[in-house]
Amino acid sequence: MVKGKITKLSVSDVRFPTSLEQHGSDAMHTDPDYSVAYVVIETEGGLKGYGLTFTLGKGTEIVVCAVQALSSLVIGKDSEEIVNDFRSFYRLLTSDGQMRWLGPEKGVVQLAAAAVLNAVWDLWARAEGKPLWKLLVDMDPEKLISCIDFRYITDALTEKEALDILRKARDGKCKREEHMLKEGYPAYTTSCAWIGYPDEQLKQLCSKALSEGWTRFKVKVGADLNDDIRRCRLLREMIGPDKTLMIDANQRWDVAEAIEWVSRLVEFKPLWIEEPTSPDDILGHAAIAKALAPLGIGVATGEQCHNRVMFKQLLQSQALRFVQIDSCRLGSVNENLAVLLMAEKFQVPVCPHAGGVGLCELVQHLILFDYIAVSGSLENRMCEYVDHLHEHFTNPVVIKNASYMPPKNPGYSTEMKDDSAKRHQFPDGEVWRELRASRRVQ
Ligand SMILES: C[C@H](O)[C@@H](O)CC(=O)C(=O)O
Numbered sequence: 001m002v003k004g005k006i007t008k009l010s011v012s013d014v015r016f017p018t019s020l021e022q023h024g025s026d027a028m029h030t031d032p033d034y035s036v037a038y039v040v041i042e043t044e045g046g047l048k049g050y051g052l053t054f055t056l057g058k059g060t061e062i063v064v065c066a067v068q069a070l071s072s073l074v075i076g077k078d079s080e081e082i083v084n085d086f087r088s089f090y091r092l093l094t095s096d097g098q099m100r101w102l103g104p105e106k107g108v109v110q111l112a113a114a115a116v117l118n119a120v121w122d123l124w125a126r127a128e129g130k131p132l133w134k135l136l137v138d139m140d141p142e143k144l145i146s147c148i149d150f151r152y153i154t155d156a157l158t159e160k161e162a163l164d165i166l167r168k169a170r171d172g173k174c175k176r177e178e179h180m181l182k183e184g185y186p187a188y189t190t191s192c193a194w195i196g197y198p199d200e201q202l203k204q205l206c207s208k209a210l211s212e213g214w215t216r217f218k219v220k221v222g223a224d225l226n227d228d229i230r231r232c233r234l235l236r237e238m239i240g241p242d243k244t245l246m247i248d249a250n251q252r253w254d255v256a257e258a259i260e261w262v263s264r265l266v267e268f269k270p271l272w273i274e275e276p277t278s279p280d281d282i283l284g285h286a287a288i289a290k291a292l293a294p295l296g297i298g299v300a301t302g303e304q305c306h307n308r309v310m311f312k313q314l315l316q317s318q319a320l321r322f323v324q325i326d327s328c329r330l331g332s333v334n335e336n337l338a339v340l341l342m343a344e345k346f347q348v349p350v351c352p353h354a355g356g357v358g359l360c361e362l363v364q365h366l367i368l369f370d371y372i373a374v375s376g377s378l379e380n381r382m383c384e385y386v387d388h389l390h391e392h393f394t395n396p397v398v399i400k401n402a403s404y405m406p407p408k409n410p411g412y413s414t415e416m417k418d419d420s421a422k423r424h425q426f427p428d429g430e431v432w433r434e435l436r437a438s439r440r441v442q
Pocket residue numbers: 023024025026029032056190248250303353354355356384
């Protein structure tokens with residue numbers, strides 16, 4: 001059982017110089033330095049919880065500041081009381097009468113809330129001696145529901161409907177858990193085709209991925225149509241007609257432009273176009289979804305969908321065919337639970353976003369829970385995987401046969417190696433000092 005007051009909260013700015021090699025690059029984020037605002041909380045009994053939210057380098061210090069601003073709402077709180085009424089604690093962090101003016105429930109404050117809440121979930125799972133996915137799977141439906149803030153979504157999903165979904169999914173749960181422990185959760189890879197990778201690198205990474213058994217691939221598009229045609233052709237030829245290809249534009253286009261551009265890529269049979277336009281444009285996504293449906297291409301979005309209300313509207317307006325939850329963009333597990341349940345109600349498959357540092361580690365827990373205890377289905381479902389920076393975590397993801405193997409250690413897989421966090425601290429960690437000294441960064 002988790003118990004004791006939270007006595008400490010520390011937060012640091014940890015950055016990895018991924019832009020030097022164009023890892024993670026896309027049409028809009030051409031030089032990301034995968035980074036985190038990294039939170040450590042501690043109870044009076046000495047138990048620690050680790051949390052993070054993902055950023056792209058510059059501005060991480062602002063998220064750190066927002067976490068510091070939230071810390072007075074956390075320090076001194078009793079951890080048992082928090083998890084006994086997690087909904088209220090979620091509200092406290094996201095609806096503070098003064099802080100909410102900075103959001104509400106969006107942007108930097110929501111990222112900060114996610115980092116803090118992720119640390120609390122990690123603490124809870126550690127205290128129970130279970131990996132987070134198992135903590136969720138074993139939890140009573142009533143208790144799970146008590147973690148969710150239903151404000152603003154009851155027109156789409158009531159508490160009663162959510163409870164019914166969870167109760168119904170009890171059937172076959174044990175079998176599905178066994179299945180996951182044996183086979184893992186199916187994944188796709190984005191690591192072969194970041195937009196800044198030259199064709200040679202793309203080819204080499206794709207043939208390595210094929211030899212490792214990957215069958216689903218995502219390519220970055222949206223900067224230049226001729227490049228997209230060339231890169232999609234290259235990948236499709238390498239993977240053959242039967243393997244799955246997805247494309248991701250990271251919000252590059254206007255609505256009409258998206259429809260026109262994607263129509264030019266139809267011969268490569270992409271399963272989905274991801275983030276074709278502004279993440280806030282719900283009706284725009286709906287228009288694109290409608291126009292592309294006859295071509296067999298679905299719309300996927302979510303990595304910058306900042307809260308459950310946006311997901312609700314995307315679902316209500318049939319604007320997406322794949323829900324891409326993000327463990328650090330939404331308000332932690334609490335808000336992700338709401339979205340998983342809404343997706344189930346609307347019968348839209350969840351295919352989580354994981355392109356970033358730490359995102360694979362976290363989101364695997366949520367998708368395992370989704371399969372075992374909510375959707376019970378693997379149809380049209382897969383979780384993103386990127387092959388970067390796992391070595392900095394104490395419990396890195398384990399991939400076998402292109403599937404995520406369920407984590408076994410207690411917690412949310414959020415803890416970074418001390419040495420990694422220290423060396424990559426921005427701006428004074430050793431890695432950054434050396435990069436500045438050698439003039440590789442300014
Ligand atoms: C900047 C990130 O790497 C982004 O491109 C990730 C992404 O869109 C994805 O993984 O999908």
